[in-house]
Ligand SMILES: Cc1ncc(C[n+]2csc(CCOP(=O)(O)OP(=O)(O)O)c2C)c(N)n1
């Protein structure tokens with residue numbers, strides 16, 4: 001046994017020997033980026049309550065993080081997180097889950113939490129597929145991609161999750177790929193400090209259910225594709241919709257201050273007490 | 277401690293993952309011929325002198341299987 005320990009290992013439960021992810025899965029990079037952000041902010045696991053739904057990405061925080069972690073039902077982590085935040089407003093609440101969980105079965109929770117602008121961090125590991133259940137088409141699957149349920153190619157349009165969350169009213173929205181872990185960590189730090197609904201979409205490789213079946217290839221081939229096709233938000237605004245069609249637009253889309261739900265509730269309580 | 281340390285038992289192998297070798301700009305890592313207990317071939321350090329301690333392999337590794345003694349944060353680079 002070695003005496004050298006990874007500096008982020010202290011945030012994991014002692015019982016954790018390995019994550020459940022397949023070799024090369026991007027979800028592990030999301031995991032370390034979250035821990036790196038918490039570490040750089042000098043926060044402790046006691047400052048947080050973590051919430052996940054169902055799917056491979058839901059296993060980023062559960063059962064790994066040595067913290068209060070709630071592994072909830074499919075699509076519902078934001079509903080649970082809303083209840084937690086309203087009752088423990090001093091805690092940082094962070095939801096980590098997949099694209100299917102947060103935008104398909106749980107799509108309405110996402111939209112309305114953003115609209116209410118309740119303070120929480122939601123990190124969506126978007127692998128463009130239902131990974132855990134074997135690679136079925138998702139709302140995030142690229143058009144024409146061949147999956148196990150679309151053997152002739154998907155006929156559907158693809159959700160632009162970040163744009164949807166921004167349009168719904170979130171205070172902070174960013175998108176990065178797993179090829180940009182340092183930028184991702186920086187945005188997670190900002191999201192944690194945000195008074196309001198903060199959303200981060202991470203384009204994450206699933207080499208097993210997405211890569212192998214759609215032809216996108218191995219973990220390394222997918223990372224190379226992310227490297228080649230990512231463009232910054234600033235550059236994207238100068239390009240036509242056709243030009244950015246096959247690109248991954250990355251960066252911070254919005255970072256603004258507006259009334260936050262928990263604070264509004266506290267203010268309302270005070271006002272009513274004053275009147276009574 | 278060496279500049280790059282591989283936590284062999286945490287690794288899921290260069291056969292299917294290989295992200296560390298992809299992101300290393302200096303080809304510091306090769307493939308070990310020895311399986312770990314889970315049955316994966318971890319990377320091994322083949323050219324430590326070439327390592328610039330940029331930390332890429334450590335930052336990208338999805339399994340916390342690499343520790344790099346980072347260049348002393350001279351100007352707190354990041
Ligand atoms: C109510 C309900 N419906 C369906 C399922 C089956 N199911 C489990 S995970 C999953 C998809 C998860 O996809 P995503 O959130 O993208 O996570 P990934 O595995 O890709 O990380 C589905 C449909 C379930 N567990 N519960």
Ligand code: SF4
Nearest residue numbers: 021022025056131206
């Ligand atoms: S099926 Fe895909 S998303 Fe799930 S752990 Fe494996 S590589 Fe990751």
Ligand SMILES: [Mg+2]
Nearest residue numbers: 098099129131
């Ligand atoms: Mg998914």
